[in-house]
Amino acid sequence: MSTIDAAFLDELRARTPIAPLIGRRVKLSRSGRNWKGCCPFHGEKTPSFYVYDDHYHCFGCGVHGDVITFVMETEGKSFPDAVESLAAEAGLEVPKATPQARAQAVRARTLGDVLEAAQRLWSYALHQPEGRTGLDYLRKRGLTDETIAAFGLGWASDKRGALVSALREQNIMPEALAEAGLMSTDEEGRPKGELFWGRVTFPIRDRRGDLVSFGGRILGDRQPKYLNGPETALFSKRRLLFGLDRARAAIRAPRPKGAPPVDAVVVEGYMDVIALHQAGFPGAVAPLGTALTPEQLETLWQVAPSPILCFDGDTAGRRAAIKAAETALPLLSTERGLRFCMLPEGEDPDSLSRTKGRVAVAQLFAGARPLADVLFDLLAEGTPQNPTPEQRATLRSRLVEAAGKIADKSLAGEYRSSLLDRFFQTYRGRKGGKPGKNGSAFTPPAGPVTPDAPLDGTAAKLTLLTGLILRYPRLIGSVADAWCQLDLPPGLAELRSAVLDGTASGTMFDDHPDEDTVFTRMMDMLGQQGLRPRAEALIRTACIKKPGKQVDDGLMESPPEVLWWHFYASANRAAFEADIARDTEAWTREGLDPAQWDRLKLRIEALASLRRLEDGSY
Known part of the structure; x- marks a missing residue:
């Protein structure tokens, strides 16, 4: 009998997902909630070796065990050696088998x-x-x-x-x-x-x-x-969930043919858990007076790959949902997800099951949304319908920061792209201007804009705006918010997402590099995503010496910022004038810091250029 503390062994098993461990030696495929493959302990061609949330079992030869047993059997290690090896991988220290430990x-x-x-x-x-x-x-x-x-x-x-x-x-x-x-x-x-x-x-x-x-x-x-x-x-409150023993047994129990699987559902308290079990939802569990902890999430994922987190629909419930999402993000993987269910305001699972019945609760859980779908809504909580540039910039930073917390880089990239897409869809075209057919300030061309396609009107201006940013990446610091307002066609929108992703961390501007170095870093980053040829073609189109009658002769040698605001003003005139009027009033009333004043002057200069161009006075 092992003298290693049982609580430590439980934590070691919880910290060591069994499917990835076995998957190093056995090719596994999904089988419902579990995994299956050919048994590594006897020769077989038809898989009969099944891996569950915390153990494996072969229906061919009868072998059975957990992560520790698997390491012992496949690597020929003793129990203490197997524990030591797994603990090292999990970043744990094995407690010494002292007389005090045995007494404990x-x-x-x-x-x-x-x-x-x-x-x-x-x-x-x-x-x-x-x-x-x-x-x-x-x-x-x-x-x-x-x-x-x-x-x-x-x-x-x-x-x-x-x-x-x-x-x-x-x-x-x-x-x-x-x-x-x-x-x-x-x-x-x-x-x-x-x-x-x-x-x-x-x-x-x-x-x-x-x-x-x-x-x-x-x-x-x-x-x-x-x-x-x-x-x-x-x-230990942070490691346990009320009702987990019963939920775990229910989730693992064989189901009648055609019966839906049992969902793991996290609710707030004892009575919610008990009421849901009685109503026919035996996968319900609850934290023990604390917000959901990383240890509890690890335990949940041992039982179910995508548990449902159920929160009250009031302000406190939304705060709890945000906290749970932020706790979960660093732990997510392609095999570990979460779903969120927000209850009607004033209801809890206990009251809902008693007053509305089982069907209503089942429908609510069936409508639970994946974390990727609800994260934007949670993080945008409190952002007004028509946010200021500062509010939009703050939200965009929060979105990028949230995606960056995910350790799995490919998954983090997918979350970042999804969140920024929602950001563009939600807040672009909100400042006014003549709506296009899609309700935004512009109607995008039917296909992506490329330098080889005829460029005229708004399509040309959107291409020029994007090309200028690609050539002069430092523009992002002053024009990013305005750029996000534009309803770009798909090809330009993809470049915008990539540029914003690449500059969000700030590493592109580390060590205060010169413009050419920043440009090289930008092109290298786009090259890694297969977007460099498209970006270079756009730059050749945008950075021309003779924009013709699209720009005031007085601006021909102007800095990139002035040119950018000029084209933005001509493509987004009503919103641009309204922004300047608002910011000028704010400057008169409250004053602006030097950087804000410099940006305002650039926009005023661009608007003046546009007016001169229109009345022929240039």
Whole structure:
């Protein structure tokens, strides 16, 4: 028997996804929620080797095990050596097998016995006269006696000292109760008072189903309304999910032919979990009084590749959804996703299942949206319909930063492109101007604009604007927001996304390089994406010495910024004039910093040039 701490082994298994580990040696393919392949332990041509969320099993030869067993069997290592190897990969340090560690393991088993004794006492008391208040509360919440028994709900007497007295008769002393998380302690660590009294009790079990702590719900006016046990040798709030043992079993259980799979659904609290299980959603789990943690997400992904996170539809619920998304982003991979479900305002899963029924809840979960679809909405929360340039720039930075948190580079690129596409679609053409057929300020040509195609009117101006930015990448710092307002045709839009992606991190401008160096870096970046030939062709079209009557003779030798704003003004006239009027008023009223004033002067100069061109006075 191993002397390595059981809690450490659980964490090691949770930190080591089994399918990728086995996939190093076995070619695996998807089989529903699981994976299958040809068994590495006996010769076979038809796959009978299945990999589940935390173990493997071969239906041909009967071999069975977890990540540790697999390393032992395939690499010929002993149990300690296999643990050491996996721990090194996971960035964990194996606890030493000291006499203290062995004593702690014995103590943990003893603490489990203490908790089980309290559980027997409390579940019995719920059905006695003293627990009538708690039982009435649970029945009023719609729970059946079968559900109450299945979850082991109980009642902690409102008589102070009742638990201590009852368990003392079983030779369980207050010191053991305190160590098990059933009593509070004073500053010197001595037992002080019972934690759970006058409360409905909810047993908290680990993924194996072992009792590790309790939660309690007060029925009077005392606070807090809900109480979880403290951290102990058995219980870590950030690593466990309420109901996980039952959800894990339900998700892994064989389903009748044609029956839909069981979804893992994360909700807010005990009662939500229990109500959903009773309503026929046995994959429900809940954090234990904390926001969803990375450790809990890792545990969830061991059970299901794309769990549903369910949040209230109010402001607090949206904040919680944003926090969960930000926690999940660094952990995402092509095999690990999330879905989000926002509840109708004023409802929770418990109330919804009781008032609207199972079908309504099933429809809500069926409509859960992938994180990639909802991330923009979450991050754009609070951005007005007609944001200022500063607000748009802030949101764009948040979007790029969020995508950058994803460790998988290919997946991060897909998220970044998706988020910026939504950004362009949502906020371009919002400042006014004559709407085109698609409701924006411009109607794009039927196909992509290329230098070899005839260029006239707006199409030519959009090409010139993009080409100038490609040739002079530093323009991005002052014109990016205006560029994002333009409804570009597909070919130009793809270049815009690539340029904004490449400049968002700021590394292109590291070490304060000269213009030619920045240009070279830009072309290299575009070359990696196969866009360099298109970019070079656009530059040849845009950076011409004789723009003809498209530009004031006085601007022929002007800086790129002036030329850019000139063409932008001619392509987006009404919005451009409105911007200048607004910013001029702001400067008169509040003043501008030097950089803002310089940008305003450039735009005023471009507008003056355009007016001279129109009245023939140039």
